[in-house]
Amino acid sequence: MFELPSLSGPVGATVESGAKLSPAVRRPIEPVGKFFLHHAQRTLRNHTWSEFEKIEAEKNVKNVEESNVDPDELLFDDELADESLLTHDPRDWKTADLYAAMGLSKLRYRATEQQIIKAHRKQVLKHHPDKKSASGAGLEQDGFFKIIQKAFETLTDSNKRAQYDSCDFVADVAPPKKGTDYDFFEAWAPVFESEARFSKKKDIPSLGDMNTSKEDVEKFYSFWHRFDSWRTFEFLDEEVPDDSSNRDHKRYIERKNKAARDKKKTADNARLVKLVERAMNEDPRIKKFKEEEKKEKERKKWEREAGARAEAEAKAKAEAEAKAKAEAEAANAEAAKADKKKAKEAAKAAKKKNKRAIRNAPKDAEYFGDADKSATIEEQTGLIVDSLDDQQLVDVAEKIKNNAADAKNILAEAAKALSDAGKLPASVVSYYL
Numbered sequence: 001m002f003e004l005p006s007l008s009g010p011v012g013a014t015v016e017s018g019a020k021l022s023p024a025v026r027r028p029i030e031p032v033g034k035f036f037l038h039h040a041q042r043t044l045r046n047h048t049w050s051e052f053e054k055i056e057a058e059k060n061v062k063n064v065e066e067s068n069v070d071p072d073e074l075l076f077d078d079e080l081a082d083e084s085l086l087t088h089d090p091r092d093w094k095t096a097d098l099y100a101a102m103g104l105s106k107l108r109y110r111a112t113e114q115q116i117i118k119a120h121r122k123q124v125l126k127h128h129p130d131k132k133s134a135s136g137a138g139l140e141q142d143g144f145f146k147i148i149q150k151a152f153e154t155l156t157d158s159n160k161r162a163q164y165d166s167c168d169f170v171a172d173v174a175p176p177k178k179g180t181d182y183d184f185f186e187a188w189a190p191v192f193e194s195e196a197r198f199s200k201k202k203d204i205p206s207l208g209d210m211n212t213s214k215e216d217v218e219k220f221y222s223f224w225h226r227f228d229s230w231r232t233f234e235f236l237d238e239e240v241p242d243d244s245s246n247r248d249h250k251r252y253i254e255r256k257n258k259a260a261r262d263k264k265k266t267a268d269n270a271r272l273v274k275l276v277e278r279a280m281n282e283d284p285r286i287k288k289f290k291e292e293e294k295k296e297k298e299r300k301k302w303e304r305e306a307g308a309r310a311e312a313e314a315k316a317k318a319e320a321e322a323k324a325k326a327e328a329e330a331a332n333a334e335a336a337k338a339d340k341k342k343a344k345e346a347a348k349a350a351k352k353k354n355k356r357a358i359r360n361a362p363k364d365a366e367y368f369g370d371a372d373k374s375a376t377i378e379e380q381t382g383l384i385v386d387s388l389d390d391q392q393l394v395d396v397a398e399k400i401k402n403n404a405a406d407a408k409n410i411l412a413e414a415a416k417a418l419s420d421a422g423k424l425p426a427s428v429v430s431y432y433l
Contacts, residue, residue: 072115076122081105090146094235097170098151101144108171109197113156120152163235165197175275185209188279195272198229214289224276233264347390354397355385361400361407368408373431380429384414387423408432 042052080086081100088096099108102119111119125131129142154160165171173194176187189207196204205220212220237257240250280286362381367374388396392414399410415432418424426433 070118072118073122075107075115076119077103077105085147086144088143088147090143090150093147093150096147096151098147098154098164099168099170101147101151102155105170108168109165111155116152116155120148123148162230163232166231166233167235171197175278184282184284188282191275192224192279195224195227195275198231200228200230210285212285214285217283217285217289221276221280224272227272227276229269229272231265231268233261233268236264237261351390351393354393357397357400358385358388358393358411361404361411364404365407376431380415380431381411383424383428384411384418384432387418388414392417 038052041047047055077100080103082097082105085096085101097105099105099111101123102116103123104111104116104119107115124145127145127148129145154164171194173190175191176182185207192207201223205216205223207220208216234257237260238253240253240257359378359381362368362374362377367377370377385393396410396414400407403410412432415424415429419426419429419433
């Protein structure tokens with residue numbers, strides 16, 4: 001029994017006699033929470049507490065069952081993919097689709113060992129002869145169960161499974177049909193993924209997309225051009241007899257199988273080469289890279305030839321300028337020649353005009369009142385005109401033009417100047433002297 005310590009002082013409570021309660025306030029309240037929802041469901045559906053709890057328990061059981069479903073089960077076939085397997089001769093089990101027999105037609109070579117074991121357990125439970133006979137089915141389906149067992153035996157042995165996968169043509173993905181419209185990457189990616197299962201190398205490059213770099217695209221096709229395949233086609237070998245008494249026949253079968261495998265291997269390699277070449281030819285990135293390379297080569301060529309092109313342009317420009325200059329000089333010379341000719345002709349015409357004006361001066365002046373001497377005057381005037389040089393001719397003609405009334409004196413002056421200069425004897429121009 002515990003004893004409490006004694007109190008050290010008086011104990012009491014202070015009560016305020018004038019205190020009052022705060023006034024009541026009305027506020028809206030919304031019912032919430034799972035318990036209210038349960039109450040509402042019971043009320044709306046008119047369930048009792050026991051009925052409601054039973055329904056909730058059934059839901060919980062269902063949720064637990066669904067949460068316990070093996071995800072691998074969702075990948076297995078719900079029904080037999082190939083119904084003909086039920087009547088397939090078990091002695092010819094090698095020609096049967098072993099993955100379909102195991103319910104793994106969707107997974108095939110991608111199935112893990114654990115998935116194969118689970119699928120086998122499911123198929124055994126479903127197709128075991130005892131279960132079939134109990135359900136009233138005939139014994140003719142026992143052969144299918146034997147195929148299931150052969151499939152399990154083959155697919156759980158890594159060596160045998162590799163041999164079977166080597167000949168599992170159902171897993172092959174055909175390339176897109178030529179001449180049809182299709183998305184290159186969407187159509188070809190599954191094809192290369194299917195072929196990649198035979199690669200000895202594990203680091204397999206992906207096909208990529210339109211934005212994949214040129215380097216990665218080249219690595220991708222380089223990998224497939226040097227593809228190292230483990231595919232052997234051994235599963236299709238003819239059975240070698242176990243009887244050792246006829247060794248020659250056994251060796252013959254072995255040689256025959258090897259030759260057949262080599263032939264199939266060669267044909268498969270050729271097929272793969274054609275497939276890769278076709279993919280390269282149809283790859284839009286390869287076309288894009290070629291166009292870019294072509295433009296780059298043209299650009300570099302343009303840059304290389306820029307100097308020679310500039311020199312050729314400069315030479316052509318100089319030649320054009322020289323030709324233009326020569327043509328201009330020739331045109332100027334021709335124009336000068338024409339101008340000179342015109343000037344000469346103009347001077348000649350002016351000279352003739354001046355001579356005519358001087359010769360006509362006596363006649364215009366009525367022979368200076370000596371009409372009876374007109375012949376002499378005209379003759380001597382002609383001698384004066386012929387003896388005057390060009391400048392004198394112009395001067396005399398100008399004087400006569402400006403002062404026709406004094407023509408006799410002007411001619412007399414000219415006659416005297418010619419006589420003094422010794423160009424005409426005084427006797428031949430005596431009328432004017």
